[in-house]
Amino acid sequence: MVDLNDILAAQERIKEHANRTPVMTSRTIDRLTGCKVFFKCENMQRGGAFKFRGALNTILLLNDEERSRGVVTHSSGNHAQALSLAASMLGVKATIVMPENSPKVKVNATRGYGAEIVFCKNNVESRVQTANRLVEEHGFTMIHPYNDERIIAGAGTAALELLQDHAPLDAVFAPVGGGGFLSGTSIAVKGISEDTLVIAGEPEKADDAYRSVRDGKIYPSVNPNTIADGLRTNLGDITFDIIRRHTDRIVTVSEEEILNAMRLLLERMKLVVEPSGAVSLAALLKISGDLVERRVGVLISGGNVDLDPFFRSYHE
């Protein structure tokens, strides 16, 4: 079971290579929410998302034999980029299974960091089967994108830094997809300050974590056609176990609420975020009436978004 000491050890392990990302504030959003909000900008992490923390922590924990076999994972994008980057930095071969409808920007970035890409169908079974087949055929070391204690410990270092810099906080918001980020966050937060609320944001169109915690069993994520492409996966047994114990609340948000939060982050705070990265703010905006005058942390998970439509407007 991951605990605060694992997260502190991960922080020490990755600090040479990972960014201590900035924390931003906004008068506009403080006014809109009635809270004092601290945004932890994991969109500015290497590879463009918090995922680099867990990927790097995990590869650093592999032994020589595991590294020499090369690593494999399946990911909709950000874990793919993160593992590709961390592996290439440490001279480890990486192979990534990506759904065929992954955002082009994430596919290109993953390839750009040096990984080999194998495409699969756009569902969880195809991802897992394809990755397992590669493990059998080539002997690769599997690194699961979230249901892994080393990944979770790495992911928890973002909330750890936020609390080290800005405690005390009354609540911390994180998005939930597969649950790695939320698991690491909740262990870091509750380990440092038991009274701080841990609140998750989840797309209504991929609300499997909400229903799983409510009913006490893991539901699969069926046709999760949310724009928050990083949150389409379902919980794993490890993340489910952590989240049901340490997360105080899961707030589901509509697609429009996600886009509205994204607009605030891009237009008012001038931060490039991806839809998944805006879900935590969308959740805060939805329930901010419960947190008036509180000090609130909001984790922005990533910023890997396709900007071609924006740049095309300059060539018209």
Place this chain on the structure above:
Amino acid sequence: MVDLNDILAAQERIKEHANRTPVMTSRTIDRLTGCKVFFKCENMQRGGAFKFRGALNTILLLNDEERSRGVVTHSSGNHAQALSLAASMLGVKATIVMPENSPKVKVNATRGYGAEIVFCKNNVESRVQTANRLVEEHGFTMIHPYNDERIIAGAGTAALELLQDHAPLDAVFAPVGGGGFLSGTSIAVKGISEDTLVIAGEPEKADDAYRSVRDGKIYPSVNPNTIADGLRTNLGDITFDIIRRHTDRIVTVSEEEILNAMRLLLERMKLVVEPSGAVSLAALLKISGDLVERRVGVLISGGNVDLDPFFRSYHE
């Protein structure tokens, strides 16, 4: 003549209301340039650009009679927003003359802050004539967007903060349009550290400042059809005088070089910047071979860009 003491006084005057904007770094850009680069993020200033500093400083220096008459200015956008915001905060009526082809996002924001907008033709003469007519007809107090010592002193507080936080720097890059930002920057930089180079970036398609300094006379900006809409104006007599004395070099950059710098800022640093805001980085990228291993400051002037084409891609 503006000096460092005026800028220090402006800093004290505006500090309650203006943001002390963050300074960001990037491993990617350090690697690309061979320098250690510090980005001063005025895109995160209130109103989305450095302009708020000068507008606020100027309104705070008006006497009661001048304030009661209301203020007027002409601006392609960022000074318009800044003056509108600063005026409304202090209960002063503002009227803004804007070229009819100003970016919609800037027009809407200016109106949103409470100013009245009067449109004019898209050239310098029309702007000036329209503003002068409003002064005559209504008795408004004219606040020039850049050729004004109070505006320049306010603009200089951005570079002042950058040096206070990250000195020593070997060079500081700023964009030049009308020259207010570059004037304030050069006075702040040279006042603190005479050996620090002040280098301007200017679009090739609006290179009137480059030619003006070279030839020792102010050229008008004729049909400046650069995407850097904030840099289409020509120098004024005050800014020309300061720039020719205190700026070490003006580097002109192509439209493609501006877009390339913008892409790095958005995609790699996750910062929303407008084309004018990327011109200083474009200049650094062009001459970074002259600054290898140096500590370099880059002023990002603003981030008010039309994001509708980007968001439309989520509704397709």
